[in-house]
Amino acid sequence: MTKPGRQEGNYLASIPHGLMFHHFHNDEHVKGQGSISAATLADMIDFVGCKYILSASDWYERAVAGKLDKNDLCITFDDNLKCQYDVAYPVLKSYGIKAFWFVYTSPLEGELERIEIYRHFRCSNFASVNDFYQAFLKAVQTSPYLKRVEKALNNFDPSKYLTEFPFYTKEDKIFRYIRDRILGAEPYQEIMEQMLIDYQVDIGQLKGKLWMNEEQLRQLDSEHNIIGLHSHSHPTYLGRLPATEQEKEYRKNASVLKNVLAKDPVTVSHPCNSYNQDTLSILHKLGVKVGFRANMYGNLSSRYEYPREDHANILKEMGRAT
Ligand SMILES: [Zn+2]
Structure with missing residues (x-):
């Protein structure tokens, strides 16, 4: 049965893009600015149309092959938050959707970022x-x-x-x-x-309440989600740092993830949408193949700059407050 919402095809932008999510709330995770519930996430998936949402590995393969369709969507989570694992992941599982999870790794080393x-x-x-x-x-x-x-x-x-x-x-x-x-x-x-x-x-x-731990990341990975880079310490303006500092951030990020997952990360989302040409060269050097911006602006000028729509904008289109 079609749920109420947008007519099929109306949401779809003329470019393939990710849907970007951060915070979720439930009884345990406090409601805050921009956070959404499990029910709202389900409504959003219905609104954009589940059938347009590719599994992360499909999206990845089509992106690498340059074969994404203009209607293709994917779901992405930034910042390795425990609330995503606790609240959003069960919803994704109920739809059979596999997502991208972009992880900054300093919390895995005990840093309370x-x-x-x-x-x-x-x-x-x-x-x-x-x-x-x-x-x-x-x-x-x-x-x-x-x-x-x-x-x-x-x-x-x-x-x-x-x-x-x-x-x-x-x-x-x-x-x-x-x-x-x-x-x-x-x-x-x-x-x-x-x-x-x-x-x-x-x-x-x-500690332990805000971020996912290694075991949870390994579970996401083993259940065919894709875990990607998001810098080590999540600087607000990574793209303004000297290239050597940027490289340190991403090398450390990649090596911690490799230790946890026993594989090299091949995707990235840019923390706070901050990057420059140096960043893209560094990512290329690290073997990254696909990346995401944090908004719908700018032309797709490289495979590291797929646009993403913030969940708040989708809610707005649904006529719902954040
Ligand atoms: Zn972030």
Whole structure:
């Protein structure tokens, strides 16, 4: 029976692309900005049409052979999150879909990578993301960076920033602008670490809750999913790093995955969509064959740049809020 939703074929863009997913929630995994439930994932698969979703290995083979059809879709997960394994994987199994899972490997080495710790803090300690933004601005006020932030915000127009992400709110954009452009990595981290202390967050107990472990990755691999590269430590702007640093990130990423899975990874998704020509050369050197961007913009100029549609945009097309 056809479920309600878009008429067959209407969703389909004129180019083959991936559907990009990050966070999921259930009773155990806290609901947060952009997270979806198992039921919503199932609705989305019905909406785009299960029959257009290729298994990861089919997609890979057709991409390598240059034989993807304009209607072909695939499902991709970034960031090796435990919530994907717990919430999304059972849904995929019920549809018989095999997906791409792009893994940054530092958590497998015990690193509590801040990108995820901070998100968890935002979602679990504040009633809404805007409450977090307010607390963050308060923390900026008592930091040494207050003047710098105030001055830069004077000339900032949120409506002209990150226009390629239409689902970001004005508050999202202001926060991201302060974090990425005004503060930069270290001052931002300094402020956030102080907030973790102020809110008495015990980050040690998050280990094992946020990321998948080696055994879960091996299970996905043995059940015909494809595990791919996503850098080792997930830098926000990998493409702005010197080539030697980028190479270190991807070499380490590849070697940890090889240790876990006993095979060389041959796919990649670019963390935060950040890459440059150096990145593509490094990936080529590492034997990578197929890669994904994190949006639908730009022409497909290499096999490492297949577009992906963010799940939030699909929800929007379905007439559903994120
Ligand atoms: Zn990522």
